Amino acid sequence: MQPLLKTNGRALKPFLTVQSYALIAGVLITSIIFSACGSSANPGQGFAAPPPPELPVVAVTTAPATTYREYAAALEGKVNVEIRPQVAGFLEKIYVDEGAFVRAGQPLFKINDREYSEVSNNAKASLSAAQANIQRAKVEVDRLTPLVAAKVISEVQLKTAQANYDAAVAAADQAKAVLGSSQINIGYTLIKAPVSGYIGRIPFKTGALVGKGEAQPLTVLSDVSEMYAYFSLSEPDFIAFKNQFAGNTLEEKVRKVPAVELLLADGSVYTQKGRLSTVDGQFDRTMGAISFRASFPNAGGTLRTGNTGRVRIPQLEQSALVVPQEATFEIQDKVFVFALADSNKVVSKPLAISGKTANYYFVSSGITAGEKIVFSGVGNLRDGMTIVPQPISADSLLKAKPL
Known part of the structure; x- marks a missing residue:
């Protein structure tokens, strides 16, 4: 029973019940929701679409440059000698320590005689x-x-x-x-150093029985005054190498190769340049590659046998396409740029990289000279997006960031 209201001595029913209040509240909430939806659905009312982004663009230019082909290499000393005993007996004395530099003729080990x-x-x-x-x-x-x-x-x-x-x-x-x-x-019984070099690991200690049949040598002596970097070229790379340098024979072409560089494991370039000195006589059928050797001076002993790196063979190009690395992005190990198309829309293009410096890529295909590309802000772009280009000078860019 709802309570009755009295007026002028007469009892009256209330105008609004609890159910009526709930119904009115529901109608108001629904109206608010539909009003908000209508405002967002109509772009002419409420929030407006953002304008196209303003991004710097630069024209692809050409410049004389030295490009490099890089090949993984393993380093060995000029001479690596396994020191093995010629007679059996107890190791009586060890005159040197591991890692020491020794001269040719210096005593290394003494076997009881x-x-x-x-x-x-x-x-x-x-x-x-x-x-x-x-x-x-x-x-x-x-x-x-x-x-x-x-x-x-x-x-x-x-x-x-x-x-x-x-x-x-x-x-x-x-x-x-x-x-x-x-x-x-x-x-x-007195074992002397056959060459000058550095002593490797010594697995045997004083008192050990040694002889000709040991699987391990007493040590390995490395002459590292000159280092050899061995690397391999695939068949396509080998053909490109032969076409790159002049000469009637392969030996003549090898002599025409300019000084090569060695890129160390930490990414730094070795201070001394080397020369391409020899090539294997035939292809390895299992790997489809042919071996080359480059020699590098190592007077300070910085390099050691077992080091790894990358040999860089230079190639001078009179007019290489230059693309700033800042303007590129990578997808699955492929390098792309956003080129400016009609109506200021951008389109992504893959590049074929022939070399690079600290700031630039040298491109062999994928884009042409004079074509405009987005210089920065490429991370937020998608194919077909419209931008407001802000041209910057390629010459001023090269002055600010030289090749």
């Missing part, structure tokens, strides 16, 4: 005995010779004595050979 000294002493004794037998046999020959001449004794006795003398000489020669072999083995 007592066994070989005893063999040498025995060989010396055998040689002395053989030389004594030679003297005895010679005396006998000298004694019998006049007797045979006088026909006092038969010639057979002299021939027998001469044979004994020859046998004694042969025994002495054999003893000399044994003595020489033993002395060579004694010399092998």
Whole structure:
């Protein structure tokens, strides 16, 4: 029952119930929602569409430039010698430490030589005995010779004595050979550096038993005064290389290659330039590549065997298409730019990169000289968007950021 209101002594029902208030509130909320939707749906009322962005554009220009072809390379010293023992025995002394620089002829290791000294002493004794037998046999020959001449004794006795003398000489020669072999083995117990260079890891310690059959060398000695960088060219790259440089033979073309650079693992360029020096005689059928070698001076020992890097072969281009790297973006390892088309709309174009510097790409195809591209703000653009171009001078850009 709803409460009754009284007026002038008469009871009246209320004008609005709780249900009536709820109905009125619902109508008001619906009206507000439809009003908001109508305002957003009608662009002539409420918020207006944003204007096209103003972005700088620059014309693609050409300039003489040096481009580079880069190839992954592995570095080795000019000489890498595995130091292995020639005789078996206990390692008595190690004269050097790992990583030390040694000169050619400097002692490195000493193997205990007592066994070989005893063999040498025995060989010396055998040689002395053989030389004594030679003297005895010679005396006998000298004694019998006049007797045979006088026909006092038969010639057979002299021939027998001469044979004994020859046998004694042969025994002495054999003893000399044994003595020489033993002395060579004694010399092998002191291992010296065959070349100047840096000592590698030494896996054996003093007291270890070493010999010819060891899988590991005592150490590796590297002469790194000059470094060799080995890299490979695919068949298409090899054909391009032959077409790039003049010469009737491949050797002549290699000699015409200018000084090459070495890009180190941290991205820096090695201070010394190198020369392309040799090429493999044939393609590796399994990899479809041919090996080249570049040599770099390394007087300071900065580079070591096992280093990696990239060999850069330069190529001078008289009129290379120059595109600022700031104007590019990458999608799946491909480089793109936004070019300005009709009605100031932008369209993305992929580029074929032939080289680069710190600030620019050198482009072989994908865009033409004089074509305008968006210089900055490309991250917010999409194909077909309209912009308000703000031209900037390519010459002023090159002055501000040189090649």
